[in-house]
Amino acid sequence: MKTAKNAASAGRSQESRGPVTMHDVAALAGVSRATVSKYFNDGEGLKPDTRARIEQACRELDYVPDPHAVSLVRGRSRIVGVVLPVVNEPFFAEALRAIEQKAKALGMDVIIQCSYNDPAEEAAALMTMRSMKVAGVVLTAVASRQNLDLLRRLEQEMRIVYLDSFVHEDCDYVMNDNRQSMAMLTRYLLGRGHRPAYLGAPPVAHPSPTERLAGYLEAMAEAGVAPLVLPASTQPTWDFEAYGFRHVLDWLTSGAWQRSGATALACGTDRLAIGAMSACRRFGLEPGKDIAIAGHDDLPISAYLHPPLTTFRQDVAAIGVAAMECLQAQLDGADAGPYRKRFTGGLVPRESA
Template structure:
């Protein structure tokens, strides 16, 4: 007969011969109990193969070690990668991350925040939809819990925001494209899912004006998160119509650019440098797949590590001080030009 399964901490304390308060103290901070007691507890843990229910422990505390991480769409490799780095930073600091995806639905974003309320999180890191978010729901959550926004900003909401300086990054790309070939047109969605797209459009207009070039903006029909399909269908239509008026296209994000690369291939248009090429295509974000497209995509790399670490450290400062930051902080990281074969 095997060992009976231990269902809770009370049963573990009884079977190991250690008081319940001492066991609880160990699970909160192993170094807070004497070394001899700690060794006895750890021996009993191995013998009885017991793992405490961390969520149940947290629910019984006034303050928990749960950190909520909410992203718009975890199927998007950009958000998957940055969420992964945020999650690892939380684990390294001794917190229990709870990663939730809103799956492209602003209503689910609100539901995710409501679900986190029940878990009494120590704090939450949120990459919001922005204009499509339920602003009142996020404001109410911000009033009750430490909240840091990342990737997309919402004015006056959250105790801090961390993201990319889109005006710097787009200007960097426009400057490169103008000096290395024909000035770029700008390809975006008519109804973008992410508010960064609006900043990038404005940044493009300002940068083209500084370079004394005529801006050309093309907006694709379609909304949601099927960027590659929209880039391929709408971008392909514009390419077939020879509508751009320049052989250089700057896409609002890498996923649109990846779709346009596919469309160019289907139209037998060669993308890249040189007299034999018909077209240059560039993007923004340094999507994890962008280096493996054909040809590899010229883009702007966002500082994944910088954004993740600053967002997490800002939240931890609030938790350690047990109060809000003196004033709302905004941190913007500069983008880095990645020159590949597509432009």
């Protein structure tokens, strides 16, 4: 009786020790490992009888193939890597949620890495993904050209979809149509008789902030109104409320506001708008009455603010899902050219403007 390790003859789903392996299943089903392997891959070319016995054995033993063994021999894993600047920012958190959900539907697992806007951390994260032989990477690149070469090289050997960012032209990306959305928001303000100034996000992303600014400028030019952009900081930060608060308060107290004749403030993000509203009140202006405020993104709380925030809702979930679909499409071989998608959301008019 030279049964190996696990006595398959026991029959019950009691593994004596260690995880159940394909060997155990084969033994119980009375076939070879190769046959069980085939069952888990194409499944074709197996006699119904054989298939049934394997199925039964798997159920009985609670067998699941070891993903590491599979990845090792295949040279590819069923893991997708997600590299984000931070994960506790509403936009990224929601994107991650959508990605995770879609990945689950595709039978993949997701592993995350945060770069904190540091090119070195980003590079390290990408190297990890490479060593993990991931099926693909969803990357929100940091706003720096430092990893440009590395990225170009990595794109050769693994799938990379850029989410809400890109670092060069020949890449796959998925993002909101920022120019269009901010233009729409600006036009809305102009249409209500306002003269909107613009507060952009700190330089933590690329090229979304630039695109949104472009949208604002475009709408202003189109209306023949001189644009008015609040001075931006070069210090990257994710504390948008504080950033918005400080910059708007400076703007108001410096008198630049009065001189400009602006009656509204379009903000690159809802979080900035929240800080801006706070600054206005500190200065003695009532948002929605003395000055109109608008944001961008439509956070879950935006509808419940006082006043409810006029904003632009971008379809973050769709963006996340599209990123996964891009990877999926490329895995399926069909390399039908670049995958580039721009999503449009919708204006959400509320009382703040």
